[in-house]
Amino acid sequence: xxxxxxxxxxxxxxxxxxxxxxxxxxxxxxxxxxxxxxxxxxxxxxxxxxxxxxxxxxxxxxxxxxxxxxxxxxxxxxxxxxxxxxxxxxxx
Numbered sequence: 001x002x003x004x005x006x007x008x009x010x011x012x013x014x015x016x017x018x019x020x021x022x023x024x025x026x027x028x029x030x031x032x033x034x035x036x037x038x039x040x041x042x043x044x045x046x047x048x049x050x051x052x053x054x055x056x057x058x059x060x061x062x063x064x065x066x067x068x069x070x071x072x073x074x075x076x077x078x079x080x081x082x083x084x085x086x087x088x089x090x091x092x
Contacts, residue, residue, distance in 0.1 A: 011023055011024050011025075011026075011031075012024065018035075019035045019037060020033065020034070025050050029050060029052050030048050030052070031048060032045060032047045033045065033046055034046065037062075040060070040062055040063030041060035041063055042060055042063075044057065045059070053072075053074065054072055054076070055071065055072060056069065056070060059084075061086070064084075065084035065087050066084050066085060066087070067083065068083050069081065069083070
């Protein structure tokens with residue numbers, strides 16, 4: 001049997017087995033989800049609107065924005081794209 005450890009609060013769930021952190025809206029829908037390492041966001045994170053629609057996708061490295069970040073409008077079209085390096089905008 002798998003020993004999956006979950007730490008749960010009212011608005012977030014940490015799955016320590018997969019290093020995934022999920023935040024929730026009051027309505028129960030997913031607000032944000034991504035991986036973490038040593039208590040900090042790491043890798044790809046996805047953020048959603050309360051409707052469940054994808055709002056933005058971004059990347060972290062050691063808890064700082066690092067790599068491409070894309071935001072989508074309510075029609076699902078790309079609204080804008082930025083690239084970060086160590087928490088600072090590198091390319092617009």
